[in-house]
Amino acid sequence: MSVRLMDRLRGATSTDREESPFQRIKRELHAEVVATLDPKLLESTPRVDLEVQIRTLLGDVIHDRAMPLSREEQVRVVEDVIDEILGFGPIERLLHDNAVSDILINGPDTVYVERAGKLEKADVHFRDDRHLLHVIDRIVSAVGRRIDEASPMVDARLPDGSRFNAIIPPLAIDGPSVSIRRFGVNPIRREDLVRLGSIPDPLMSLLEGCVKAKLNILVSGGTGSGKTTILNVLSGFIPHDERIVSIEDAAELRLQQPHVVRLETRPPNLEGLGEVTTRDLVRNSLRMRPDRILVGEIRGVEAIDMLQAMNTGHEGSISTIHANSPRHALGRLETMVGLGMGNIPGPAIREMIAEAIDLVIQVARLSDGHRRITSITELAGMEGNVISTQEVFHFKQRTVEANGAVRGCFEATGIRPAFTTRLQAHGIEIPGNILSFHAEV
Numbered sequence: 001m002s003v004r005l006m007d008r009l010r011g012a013t014s015t016d017r018e019e020s021p022f023q024r025i026k027r028e029l030h031a032e033v034v035a036t037l038d039p040k041l042l043e044s045t046p047r048v049d050l051e052v053q054i055r056t057l058l059g060d061v062i063h064d065r066a067m068p069l070s071r072e073e074q075v076r077v078v079e080d081v082i083d084e085i086l087g088f089g090p091i092e093r094l095l096h097d098n099a100v101s102d103i104l105i106n107g108p109d110t111v112y113v114e115r116a117g118k119l120e121k122a123d124v125h126f127r128d129d130r131h132l133l134h135v136i137d138r139i140v141s142a143v144g145r146r147i148d149e150a151s152p153m154v155d156a157r158l159p160d161g162s163r164f165n166a167i168i169p170p171l172a173i174d175g176p177s178v179s180i181r182r183f184g185v186n187p188i189r190r191e192d193l194v195r196l197g198s199i200p201d202p203l204m205s206l207l208e209g210c211v212k213a214k215l216n217i218l219v220s221g222g223t224g225s226g227k228t229t230i231l232n233v234l235s236g237f238i239p240h241d242e243r244i245v246s247i248e249d250a251a252e253l254r255l256q257q258p259h260v261v262r263l264e265t266r267p268p269n270l271e272g273l274g275e276v277t278t279r280d281l282v283r284n285s286l287r288m289r290p291d292r293i294l295v296g297e298i299r300g301v302e303a304i305d306m307l308q309a310m311n312t313g314h315e316g317s318i319s320t321i322h323a324n325s326p327r328h329a330l331g332r333l334e335t336m337v338g339l340g341m342g343n344i345p346g347p348a349i350r351e352m353i354a355e356a357i358d359l360v361i362q363v364a365r366l367s368d369g370h371r372r373i374t375s376i377t378e379l380a381g382m383e384g385n386v387i388s389t390q391e392v393f394h395f396k397q398r399t400v401e402a403n404g405a406v407r408g409c410f411e412a413t414g415i416r417p418a419f420t421t422r423l424q425a426h427g428i429e430i431p432g433n434i435l436s437f438h439a440e441v
Contacts, residue, residue: 023127025077026077026081029058029061029062029077032061033057033081033085050086054078054082054085055078055082058077059078062077079093089126089131089134090111090124090125090126090135091111091124091135094113094122094124099115099116100113100114100182101115101117101182102114102179102180102181102182102224103122103178103179103180103182104119104178104179105132105177105178106175106177107176108125108126108128109126111124111125114224117365117370118369129175129176132176132178136166136176136178139164139166142158143157143159143164147168149170152169152170152172153165153166153167153168154166154167155249155250155267157250157264160182161252161254162180162182162183163179163180163250164178164179165178181224187254188232189233189236190204190233190236193230193233196370196371197370198226198370198372198373199372200410200437202431202434203373203376203393203410203437206376206430206434207237207361207376209426209428209430210359210419210423211237211238211316212237212238212239212426212428213316213422213423213425213426213428214316215315215316215358215422216316216318216356216358216359217317217318217319217358217360218319218320218321218329218333218357218359218360218361219231219318219320219321220320220321220322220326220328220361220362221322221323221362222322222323222324222364222365223322224365225363225364225371226363227320227321227363228252228296230320230361230363230373231253231294231318231320232252232254234318235255236256239257240257240258240259241259242257242291242316243259243261243288243290244259244260244261244293245260245261245263245285245288245290245292245293245294246261246263246293246295247263247265247281247282247285248262248265248296248297249264249265249278249297250264250296251264253294255294261285261288263281265277265278265281278298279301279302279304279305282295282309283305285309286305286309286314290314291316292316292317292318293317295317295318295319296320297319298319298320298321299321300336300339301337301340302336303336303337304336304340304341306319307333307337307353307356307357308352308356310356310357311352321333325362326362326375326377326389326391327389329360329362330350330353330357330360330379330387330389333357334350337349346385350382350386350387351382353387354379354387354388357379358378358419359377359378359379360376360377360389361375361377362374362375362376362377366397367400367404367406368404368405368406372395373395374395375391375393375395376391378390378391378392378418380418390415390417391413392412392415392417393411393413394411394413395408395410396408396409396411406441407441408441409438409440410437410441411437412435414436415435416435
């Protein structure tokens with residue numbers, strides 16, 4: 001039997017703090033079940049069958065020992081023990097809660113979740129740091145990774161596609177810290193964005209036309225603002241007869257087209273070898289005859305290769321970038337390109353960006369937790385040594401109501417974008433009143 005499987009069975013049964021009677025009973029039941037189960041059976045038996053076996057075993061033990069548990073406590077202790085043995089311990093039920101979009105663990109006693117864009121403290125606790133470390137190790141080992149003092153950080157993708165990040169001492173001073181960015185069971189689609197007020201339907205139709213007309217698009221926003229969600233929705237507008245190559249650190253995109261190649265970066269091993277970066281994958285994708293390239297996020301020198309791809313026949317490519325505004329996004333992009341092309345002057349880099357990017361979509365998470373597209377900005381070429389931009393649509397916040405809801409409006413700036421000619425050339429109709437669009441939210 002492997003060491004990891006033995007650890008998984010035993011769990012973190014010791015504790016450094018005083019236990020409640022309920023916790024003591026749960027720990028004793030856990031230890032008894034572990035001693036009874038055959039480890040080889042765990043490796044070969046489906047989880048559904050194991051759950052039935054463990055429930056029966058726990059029910060018999062509780063009945064035979066006449067344990068002082070109410071009916072509600074019996075149900076809870078059975079579920080907790082099953083989660084400890086077969087799942088990810090105290091956070092297992094959070095991973096199955098469709099309303100939870102983020103799980104943030106700041107030590108054994110502090111667990112926060114995000115629901116509807118708002119953080120709230122969860123009634124979830126670990127016994128101690130050792131228990132939390134055990135759950136972290138179980139999660140990372142399930143995806144073929146490891147975490148220890150020699151390698152105290154890990155970034156991985158869970159089986160359901162959720163992004164998992166953990167950092168432990170000595171880097172995390174106050175104890176292990178975990179961040180899980182979850183995926184919804186059903187991916188958000190165009191109609192969901194419109195229903196949630198992220199963008200009005202006419203503007204969504206315009207963005208659909210931009211994708212079909214093969215405009216190169218950069219989605220900009222802060223952490224948790226919904227960049228990947230927008231990228232996912234935009235990718236759904238790509239025609240099904242085109243070949244798509246997607247490149248991500250942790251595969252999140254759910255592309256519906258039949259001709260898709262999904263690529264994922266790889267971190268170095270313990271010897272520091274075997275790393276495959278986003279830039280490596282972007283370069284390789286150019287040899288794969290893609291019609292479009294989707295990069296989950298540009299954050300380094302891969303910006304050079306992405307811009308070159310956009311400028312050399314891979315029109316309609318889309319990526320995201322961390323930035324607080326379209327202008328800031330372009331500045332960050334210039335900095336990234338400059339890091340990999342130090343011998344190229346700034347004006348030449350800006351000209352490369354202006355030729356490659358057609359549209360910047362800015363997204364933001366507002367104070368009420370709602371994620372909205374706050375700006376659609378077109379790049380209009382160069383004016384001297386500066387990239388010329390013109391904002392076509394924006395969201396203007398007016399006030400915040402007593403209940404915290406943000407009120408404002410989506411409106412056109414009145415500027416006719418140059419890309420309308422391109423949309424018309426592709427047979428895409430543009431509503432006549434789109435340039436005077438106004439919608440209160």
